[in-house]
Amino acid sequence: MLHLPTLRLAGGKVRADLAYTHAVPKTSRTGHTVALGVDWGLNTLLSAGTARLHGDGQITARGHGAQFRAAGVLARQHRLRRLSEYLHAKADQYQRLIGDTTRHSLTGRHEVLREEIRQVCDRRSNLNDALAWAAARWTVDQAIAAQATVIYLENLRSMEAKGMGRTTNTRLSQTVRGQIADRMRHLAAEVGIAVVTVPPRNTSRHCPRCLTPLRHRKAPDRPTAPGWKWAVCPDRAGCGWQGDRDHGAWQRIAARGLAHQAKTVTDRATGQMAIRTVVDKLETQAVITPTADTSRADRTKTGPIRRRSTRPTPRRRRAPSPIGPCGPAGQRPEGHAPTGRRMLPRAAHRHQGVTTISTPTPRLRPGGPPSGRHRPRGAALGAGFHLHAHATPPQWAQPTPEAMSCMGSLG
Template identity: 40%
Template sequence: MLPADLPELEAAPAVAAQVLLAAADRQLVTIARDGDRRAVLRVQLPLVEHPTCRAGWAWHVLPIALPPTVPDRATICAPTLRLARPRVRVDLPHRVAVERAATSGHRVALALDWGVNTLLTGALGRLADTGRVITDGRRLRYDATTMSAKLHRLRGQRECLAAKREHYTALAAGLPDTDLRGRQLSALADRAGVEHERVCARIRHLNKSLAWSAGRWAVDQAFALETTVVYLEDLSSLQARGRRKGNARLSGQVRGQVAAAIVHLAAKAGLAVVTVPARGTSRYCPRCGTGRSELAHVTAPDRPRQRGWKWATCARCGLSTDRDHAAAMRIAARGLLAQHSVRTDRATGRHTTTRMVEGDVATARRRTTRTPQQPTGRRPKTGPTPKRPTVSKLSRRVPDRRTVPAPPNGGQRPAGQEPKSHHRPAVAASGPVRDLLKRNHHRTGFHHVNATPVIWLPADFGPGTTRPRPTRNV
């Protein structure tokens, strides 16, 4: 018999049906390659439940087919065996030797700016022979507005469930032990706690997937544009204003996970990741003033007098561009001009720019080459004439696509004195926030993420020599 004041004992621990071989030595586990796409695992496993002698153990040889994600130069480590009836799954870790990328001597860089709705906005920068930073004017963006809204709703649901659980617990604590309502409240509190854990797990899963998707997109863009370094903002140098709404939105961002994913994937690709100071990147113009010409932030380019957040204009040089794009160009200038002021942390290996060097960014458009059109020859007269749609077979009254469900204002009504309300096309709002083009679902991990597709472009754009420009007649 147990005393009454003794708390309830925990249930038996649930042991997963897996074998961790990482802690075993060579007397129990050996693994070696057998060709390029095959490995042989020799592991000594028990034959009985509680072996007491050497006869209770036996060597098992398991052939493993290496997936294509494991490179040929990778070193295979001890795996983990998981029982998935009727097979045995193998979690095979591998190690790849990566050379440390240089922190200076870069000519082409990809600069990324953090945003609230648009998670990442990038700009390509090139350091010319004259010491000036040049960009091609392309705006690279990873827009996760829909996923951010989903995460925001899940956070609100998590807070509601946590408050409900605490409320049920407080009500149950004020009742005597003999009251039946206490058991009901305890059951409700347990159910709210289980739902709270499920929502938290879903938030963690979405954050992790979003972070690694954004990191993969950034590294793919840098590799396709032939860059050697990626510059990020060091947001730890900024100070929060203490407002409730802004801090709540920024606290739920996955910027730390995105930065860690970019560093990890960039190291595998041989790229360096350097953080630059974030003070004043969105405040000053990247094309004039050398970091002293302030920008005016408005809602849209056609509303220059309405104060806003998304669009930036410069009254001195006439710049009109996205706010995050202007910040990305300034980040590229700070990183390329301050390459000799990079400090490397010995503990973490992170590279940080210690000195802020300002410089203007010039825009050099890429040369457009026309695609040669193949001459269309006449069709052969020996074969039958292909069928062509005639006017009689087509009806302009039938739409090409039917909207499902049908618009509510365009339905049929019985004839009468009241006229029918025809469907009026919605007027698109002005501003860069709304994208009127068809969204091409890039393979970035989510169907609701609008990201710039990866295009292979050479890095030799803009002037590459120090020759003076020819004088023009006035």
């Protein structure tokens, strides 16, 4: 459905923005069996995976999940942030030196600095917008591939970055989580996938299988990397789960969303869906049930191993070469052409017949006349032909020879 256009000025021209709406599948608050859980991170921006709710109430994880890493973009974003802070501090110093003076020597430099600040802010805005669209598109594509009907997203508005240090607090405040969530809702609505926010309490702290508080340590494959990315369940006898803490977090988010989907509410003002509270009775059911590990077929040796042949690799052509033809046609080569001759003879001209070949080179016989046997030295149509290439005459140029005629091979 087309709507009335909106007129605006852009570069001295009047432009009309014509908006339209189209029908999309309706999203549902409840009744979901396959869900995609999404967890936020610092270095790993997004960690997502799929969980399934079975008829008996058990929740199982499908696959090992995936991660959306944007370390390069985030590093670029932090550099621009530091540059912006430096330029703002310098501009404030210029402003204090200028004061109320109308004609100051630093006024021109201050204007140049303000223009540079505006350009850096535009670059940061464009980078954040591109990152938000890329992360949202990746998340929705993961849900479409897994045939999930809902995306459970961790709601971080209620979290406060306290006691984590100045650097971590600044990085948390500079991320584009709000833009990613908005873009995610927009892209998911086009395919009929609901986006529901869940409370983030203890999603990275408790075990996804038994809800036991986890112990965090360095990853075994990266012992020198800073941080505590690896989580281990202390209940070795009953559970014994261990893995990346981000993977455990998305499993907790997906299980919590599937168990609390009856508590999903819709905001009347914005239309956003959310699970606002965690019920203890339902939380005990929000656990991931381990599935049987599927492995390859049993390769145990039950008999003697078949001996491999020691014969060399068969030749390209197993049939022997044909004997010399009784006619003037050339002999079909066996295998590849000889590599002794590097360059082909130069073509006489380009306007030749389809069956034209090189001029036969007679071979002198000791004590006798030259041999009339044809020895092709290369096609005269160009240097790209095979040394022993022959063109089969078309039906309109020459009648088909009889079966018993001694014409040799024309292949």
